[in-house]
Amino acid sequence: MEWLRRLMMPAQGSEFAKEIDNMYMGLFWLSVVLFLMIAIPTVYFAWRYRYRPGRVTPHNTHNTTLEITWTVLPLLLCVAIFFWGLKGWMEYAVAPGEAMEVQITAKKWLWQFEYPDGSRTINDLHVPINKPVKFIMTSEDVIHDFFVPDMRVKHDIIPGRYTEVWFNPTVHGQHVITCAEYCGKGHSDMHAVLTVDNDAEFAKFLETGGTEWEDYFNGKDPKKTPADWGKVQYETKGCNSCHTIDGSKSKGPTWKGIYGHMVELNNGTSVLVDDDYLRESMLYPNAKVVKGFEPIMPTFQGLLKENQIKGLQAFIKSLQ
């Protein structure tokens, strides 16, 4: 009966999906049996006891045994089905502790995914294969619903609150993510692609910090230059808590007008501010500290991806 399952259900992307399918098919066959128990007598009685003028019908008002039977048996059946459903639900509801956490922010009408290392993607979710992933979701406007048919999971995303859902993908490749709670004009176009990567692919994906940066480097959008990408890093990676971009002094040197100029270091030497120096300062900040400043900057090794460093370099270069 595998063909029938295939006919009715989408591809199975996880062990959980298999369980749901088993349950679905179980209920399906049960329903078929119960349906025939109702439909066959309906048709059969209509034919077998069809109208004959003058036939006197028996005056059967009730049969207590029969009625108790068909009250109690369905009740027992229902109790069994409830617990069956509860079992699957518990699995759905409780994420394993070691699950990787991905933040989802839904908005009319797109999905933003944010990974533990801060990488972000839009409408493009990558997860490693055979590792549980937990999604912590919130919405910026109205209620949306994160629905991955292949994983058989779905949960509403509610503004002003966090909701959670998880799955453990076992099938390599692409799956559909759709919004299942009506959210207006673009509701039916609110799709995203879930790509289940193997470990190497996922590591590569994380290394480049998602795919969003590509938009800033491919030159398609004049509003998205590498310098803009750097500005985003400046604001989100915490650079702005110590470095200003307007020339004023803070805990660290300002970035305004330093690129291409010599600066004096606290060991008395001078250095030209170029891409190499900037990269070194981000990854090994205490190697060359500018005169008049404490060596307090933490290393950003591992926190900044190559494209982000490039972006920051371009951003600083643009601050003339």
Place this chain on the structure above:
Amino acid sequence: MDQAIKTTPRIGDRPRPRKNYLNETRGFKSWAFTLDHKRIGIMYLIGVLFSFLLGGIFALLVRLTLLSPTHKIFGQVLLTAEQYNRVFTLHGAIMVFLFIIPAIPASLGNFVLPLMLGAKDVAFPRLNLFSFYLWLTGALMALTAMVFGAVDTGWTFYTPYSTTTDGPVTLMTAAVFVLGFSSIFTGLNFIATVHKLRAPGMGWFDLPLFIWGIYSTAVIQVLATPVLGITLVLLMLERSFGIGIFDPRIGGDPVLFQHFFWFYSHPAVYIMILPGMAIISELIPTFSQKTIFGYRAIAYSSVSLALVSFIVWGHHMFVAGQSQLATVVFSALTFLVAIPSGVKVFNWLGTMYQGNIKLDTPMLYAMSFLVLFAIGGLTGIFLGTLATDVHLTDTYFVVAHFHYVMMGSTVTAFIGGLHYWWPKMTGRMYSEKWGRVGCLLWNVGFNMTFLTQFFLGSKGMPRRYYNYLDQFQPLHAFSTVGSWIIGLGLFITAAYLLASLRKPADAPDNPWNGTTLEWQTSSPPITHNFEEQPVLEREPYDYRPVVAAR
């Protein structure tokens, strides 16, 4: 028929009285200010059928739009996404609030209930007329909202979408508020009528089962609808003043809105289905010419369905962000609904067993009900079960499920009941042959349209989608074709029913050999229903020959 008359004691095919409720008085005023429950019932009937037509047109538009993923008909885009959202909202809101909820209780119920009780009228005739005008006001407000661009919230008005979207949402919710009060007053009227205006000799367990169904419905109408009223008021205030209860932006909780909404709207589902079941409980014994099997079981199951319907509303919110515990509790309680529904179905089958079954049009609809309701009910199990619901909720599976229950069951019963009481209401018999054709088309079209949608849903097609993935196209097209067959069937039904009105009155007082009191008066009934106060001498559905009874 001759033989049948001999076997039952109370067919009064007396000469047709010259004056009946239709021709007693004439003129617009005699209808507009009538206090006669039969005339009010007829006015309701015209109103709800008009709403059904309107809602049906929107349904056909929705299906037509979904025929292809490009939405192009003869090279033209039929509806844009915004228009589509408005059209499915209108379809839902009109069908639910203007059609299904008042359909059976307010139209057929209004007409038949006092007749069945052997009463001259409902308890509060003026209130009855008032609720009709409330319905009319609500309907006009909804139409006005439609003219002013209509709303795109879905009939559920979920916040915060409904508090932030454009369009005359406030007017639309006000319309639903007014319609709610119409429903409340109808229910209130019926409860009082059933309590106090039963014919002499009619105890609670001598009530026809139709009355039990309508009574249970009325209980829900009175207890649940006020909460809808206050929910809509809160929604309007939230939208206009930002009171901070439903919109998270100003500190509210959107899930609380869903609690409020479903506290009414789940019981409202039973406002829709219970009267349908009530009609079936009349049709099956009448056309089986056999006493109902398990009278008390059916009566109790109606009442228990009404009561249980109040404690299961959370099953609409399994994945909507309510607490895990609440979800589990609501799922467990939801299964309770299955029991009385099953009991009813088995009892109906028990009634047909060894009957003398005449396959007239109303009985065909009753049998369709059994089959369609079985599908609707059984697919409900998939949705009540926690784990499978996660996958199926908010998809076309749900759409198909509730159409099987609301349309396949309630509307089927409504049409069956309309055919059943048509001779009583109008004094005319309709074409039996065309009746059967209509019923056949209804069944074929309905199953084509909605059985398909179960597959769409389980495959992962979310509901309320304008665009869809290409893989769903064949099923959508099939479903759309089915909707045209439904439309054709209903068109034929409307045509032969209207055609029957052109004939002179030809219906006998008791064309189906029914045993309930409404068949004891003339067709159509006289203004005060009965020449003399009928007295219940035997329990209802007693088909034993008179000799045996005495």
Place this chain on the structure above:
Amino acid sequence: MSTTSVDLHAHGHEAEHAHDPHHQHHFTTMEQQFDTSKIGMWLFLVTEVLLFGGLFVGFGMMQARYPREFVEAHTHLVRWQGALNTVVLLISSYTMVLAVNAAKKGIKSKQVLFLALTIVCACIFLVVKYFEYSHKFEEGWLPAKYYSYKGDSLPACMEKSAGPEAAAAAPTTPPAPCTNGYATFFSFYFMMTGLHGIHILVGIIILTWVLIRANRGEFSSSYYTPVDLVGLYWHLVDMIWIYLFPLYYLIQ
């Protein structure tokens, strides 16, 4: 199941009581008519209970959500005004029940007196309410987005988020002044007391109508349904206030 004799008996009554001008044709007896009206009224009251009930539920849920804001907002209500109104309404209920009693006995003078007293109490209630409302308006304790009182002690949203996880984040978040809980409290205050006030107003109107009819001497021991039903309505309005009073004025 029954016998026909009962029915004939009932028919006899119909003929007997057909004279009463208030007797509607579809009722067999006046008592049946009275009982039916009463059931209808009680059903209506149930819908009123559930209508208000929705607001009570909303209030309860929002109180659970903003416990501190709600408690603080409660202190802005003047307890003695609430208490005075409670007493006034209880007394009006008392005069109402005496009016019904008088109508039942057919004593016209007492009916008029007690109905008038009830109306007076209702008016006193509204006057007190007027002073209460105008004070709230002056201070800016207004519902929803019109809330403009500046003296609240806590920035509501910040306080709410101060869970263990959010604690670390809190210092970096600018403390956004947020009146959510307070405004919601006053939204509910105005909605619930306002809806109740509307019911009082409607009560005054129908009490006046009944008073006029009583003054005409329309009510007697055989027909006093309107007085009785208006009485039921009035007691329900009182009953709702019995719950509103502690919920709003006493929890501080």
Place this chain on the structure above:
Amino acid sequence: MSTQTQTATTHGANAHAKHEHGGTALYTKILIALLILTAITVFAAGFDFGQGNVVIALVIATIKASLVGLFFMHLVWDKPVNAVIAMAGFLFLGIFIMFCLLDFNTRNNFIPQNMTPTLVPLAPGTAPAGNVIRTNPAAGQAEGGEKK
């Protein structure tokens, strides 16, 4: 056989008027009881019982409402059906409250009840279309802090 028809036949139309219920003396006593209960509830509110205050206030209110219902609204003497209707109203209101509370009180176990105004800086329009880069650093950090 319906009971009301029997009642009608035995009592006649004015039957209800002949039942002597209540009376001024009883109503006065009820009024005094209500006023005393009001005083008690105001008095009790002066003490701090924590959550107990609400319970005490509601219990007293329910006693008062019952007195009004039973005596002023004649439920004690009335046909039982009216009392059943009245109880049904409160019963279903109770169901409504109970299940809402069931949800609200157990929700926090699973979802952090977190109402920081992350929405405010992220309001639509502040972010470029088609992109949700957060321009407000504070919001970004706050979000990061809450996340884990």
